[in-house]
Amino acid sequence: MIEIVDLHKSFGDNKVLDGVNLTINKGETTTIIGRSGGGKSVLLKHIIGLVKPDSGRILIDGEDITLYKNEKLVKLRQRFGMLFQSSALFDSMTVEENVGLGLREHTKLPEDEIRGIVNEKLRLVGLRGVEDVKPAELSGGMKKRVGLARAIAMNPEYILYDEPTTGLDPIMADAINYLIIRMKNELNVTSIAVTHDIVSAYKISNRIAMIYEGKIIFVGTPEEVKSTDDPIVRQFVEGKATGIIKAV
């Protein structure tokens, strides 16, 4: 279980997180929705210790990981996989090396076994025959999928997905939704996803949380989101430019 307690973060004068409270249950997929620039990526980066909060705590199985350093942080991160919004592939490495890096670094598995795992993960995200290609030669959607394969390569307990379906065609997007659901059902992975894709959010989520003005203003199941009267949530999921949330 991950408990985010009263998390605050500003960059200079820009108050991004203003007291975020959110509990993520084990074995569930929690999706965070919210406006562009609303702090979703920043929140994910806190959970894996890439960004330190100004105040507040993040408890994983009861331990405050915002205090973790060095060895403890390294150990913690091996239990996580993260898909970056920008994919963040290593452009000096091939696709195969990108996906296999964690395995080569942290396990003593023989080389042919690592190759096997990498191929399996690439197949899971629907990629074949790109093992020896450098990321610069891939399309945006392919990069995203390589990033996803890299995130799941070590069979993590927790996966953080930052916009897993953005930039994919609808069919591939649905295949990724299905993959996220499978990770949960078959491997009991706990996931936190960030997305603008409401259809995807409804499909993959046990619970959906909405971040607005630096706070979580709503948490509920997809059904509760669909039937809520909360005007802010309604405006967001219906995608209306007029309402409480100002478009510009």
Add this chain to the structure above:
Amino acid sequence: MGMGLVSYIGSKALGFFTDVGGVAILLKAIVFNLPRLFKNFHLTVEQMVFIGVNSLPLIIFVSIFTGAVSSVQAAYQFHNYVPMRYLGTAVGKAVVIELGPVLTALVVAGRVGAAIAAELGTMKVTEQIDALETLAIDPIHYLVVPRFISGITMLPILVLFSDLVAILGALVVAVVFVDVSAHTFLSGLKMFFHLSDLFAGLFKAFIFGGIIATIGCYQGFKTTGGAEGVGTSTTKAVVISSVLILVADYVIASFLFG
């Protein structure tokens, strides 16, 4: 206006001390990561090839002309005052103590320091450094240490080549244009040659290599703001390491020869 100036100087000074502190922290992290150097040693080998082997053609080219010009200039200044049998002495000392290390370091700062800052800067702004961290890989271990080790080992080796080639260049010019025989030049070279001079030059190269790699990495890691930020970091890496090389050269010289 007066306050504006004061706060301008204040903020510059603050930036300066932040950078000094940042570099110190980076150096400390490098030292703490040295025990794990041989894990992923292939990365260090790659950097050694890039910093050392690939710089060699440029260093050789620069050194030939450095030697040649120092021969011509020394001969001109000796004319009618100093016997030409000291030509080899003067050129040899100048090359080994000063010209070889400093010019090699400045050339490498331009070529390698810039490349390090640009590569790490790009990795920073495209979140590749964050991605490394999420894979539980320490960027200091994975990116900085290989560059640092290559810098401090390859610079002395490059300087050895530079010294040799520069002296050869000087010899050729002496024989062909100044009319000093090879025998005279070489015996002048040997006459006051101290091994300690050579080691002083190599020690400088070791320090300069550390400066180039550390400043390149520091500027790379500090990069923000996309492609423009990468450009700024690259320029800064070259300018700052060049200045530091000259300052360090003076400091080392005053300790060793002062």
